[in-house]
Amino acid sequence: PIAEPAQAMARRAECLIARLATCHGLSGLGDGLVVGRGFPAPPSFIEPRLLNASDDQLMQVIADGRGLMYGYASRIQPDERWAIVAHLRVLQLSQHANLQTLPPTVRQAFEESGQ
Numbered sequence: 001p002i003a004e005p006a007q008a009m010a011r012r013a014e015c016l017i018a019r020l021a022t023c024h025g026l027s028g029l030g031d032g033l034v035v036g037r038g039f040p041a042p043p044s045f046i047e048p049r050l051l052n053a054s055d056d057q058l059m060q061v062i063a064d065g066r067g068l069m070y071g072y073a074s075r076i077q078p079d080e081r082w083a084i085v086a087h088l089r090v091l092q093l094s095q096h097a098n099l100q101t102l103p104p105t106v107r108q109a110f111e112e113s114g115q
Contacts (some may be wrong), residue, residue, distance in 0.1 A: 007061045016076070018085055023069070028091035040068060045088055046095045 010083055017026075025031040028045035036042045043050060050058075062081045065071035072081070 016080055017087060020084060044092050051092055055085050058088060
């Protein structure tokens with residue numbers, strides 16, 4: 001197959017992230033738009049159960065759904081579901097990173113910023 005142009009891939013990624021953010025929020029903390037409209041909050045991606053879930057487990061939940069979340073198997077292709085799992089891992093790392101694992105220059109910049 002012919003690789004997609006970079007712009008098309010970026011747009012598709014934005015669409016997938018928007019789907020995720022509707023319920024889980026942009027940061028993955030379970031504070032999406034639907035929560036503000038009275039829908040029960042979904043789990044935060046940084047709770048231990050999800051931090052410890054395997055990529056395959058996350059793939060299965062995306063495909064089949066769980067709790068109030070319906071499955072996306074018929075709506076999101078497997079390669080796109082893998083992209084979502086990768087994005088979840090980035091969100092988890094951004095919220096749950098160990099400062100000591102950062103490269104020295106990044107860690108120093110972070111520490112100097114006072115965060």
